[in-house]
Amino acid sequence: MLRVEKLRSGYGKIRVLHEVSLRLRPGEVVALLGRNGAGKSTLLKSIMGLTTQMGGEVYLADRPLRGLPSYTRAQLGLGYVPEERRIFPELSVSENLEVAYRGAGKWSLKRVFTLFPRLEQIAARRGGLLSGGEQQMLAVARTLLTNPKVLLLDEPTEGLAPILVKTIAGVVAELKATGMAILLAEQNLKFTAPLADRAYVLESGEVRMQGTMAELAQDKKVRELLSL
Numbered sequence: 001m002l003r004v005e006k007l008r009s010g011y012g013k014i015r016v017l018h019e020v021s022l023r024l025r026p027g028e029v030v031a032l033l034g035r036n037g038a039g040k041s042t043l044l045k046s047i048m049g050l051t052t053q054m055g056g057e058v059y060l061a062d063r064p065l066r067g068l069p070s071y072t073r074a075q076l077g078l079g080y081v082p083e084e085r086r087i088f089p090e091l092s093v094s095e096n097l098e099v100a101y102r103g104a105g106k107w108s109l110k111r112v113f114t115l116f117p118r119l120e121q122i123a124a125r126r127g128g129l130l131s132g133g134e135q136q137m138l139a140v141a142r143t144l145l146t147n148p149k150v151l152l153l154d155e156p157t158e159g160l161a162p163i164l165v166k167t168i169a170g171v172v173a174e175l176k177a178t179g180m181a182i183l184l185a186e187q188n189l190k191f192t193a194p195l196a197d198r199a200y201v202l203e204s205g206e207v208r209m210q211g212t213m214a215e216l217a218q219d220k221k222v223r224e225l226l227s228l
């Protein structure tokens, strides 16, 4: 579904990722683990075309994406929920969702409200007034309305209370059950372990380890890299 081959990228002249390769198959949830500054967000941004690509390639269903702007990548089926969520503070929850809705495909307003009943309860509230967890739900819901084939989630549990972490975990599991491929950048191993089929561990912009969650969780080096 998504293939990253020896990708080198960064910001302007600053190189952050060094020959990163990974694969995401249809219906798979893959975690991207690594400490602060390891390059997780940079990798997701690079897949979306938001960084300077210096080498290698990203393929979506075998189509090379080099040179394509992020909105084209979104149209081709990449859904990206950035770390900073980017809710429109002046728009209501409904309006935030309507902005993203393209009018065709599996995901409708009704369906995202079924997935996130809380959003329906607060549909009229202004985006700027939402709690962190509500903002995260809205950010995910909004991306779903673009009917992505692949979902890139950047630390969806960051700053959330444990109960909301559970809600988000439930949503990721439901999306996985629908066959969506999900790449999940996370530091929260407790959240990731039951959800992810496999993981890649990044350090200093390189993939240091990869494997199933069970394999990685037992690896001493991985535990060190993740400060467990």
Ligand SMILES: Nc1ncnc2c1ncn2[C@@H]1O[C@H](COP(=O)(O)OP(=O)(O)OP(=O)(O)O)[C@@H](O)[C@H]1O
Binding pocket: 011, 014, 016, 034, 035, 036, 037, 038, 039, 040, 041, 042, 043, 187
């Ligand atoms: N806009 C930017 N310009 C220059 N360097 C950047 C920029 N954004 C990030 N970096 C650098 O790239 C490296 C990787 O950062 P990145 O945000 O990808 O890490 P991360 O794994 O997502 O960390 P975190 O867990 O803290 O979110 C860091 O050294 C960071 O300082």
Ligand SMILES: [Mg+2]
Binding pocket: 040, 041, 042, 083, 154, 155
């Ligand atoms: Mg990050």
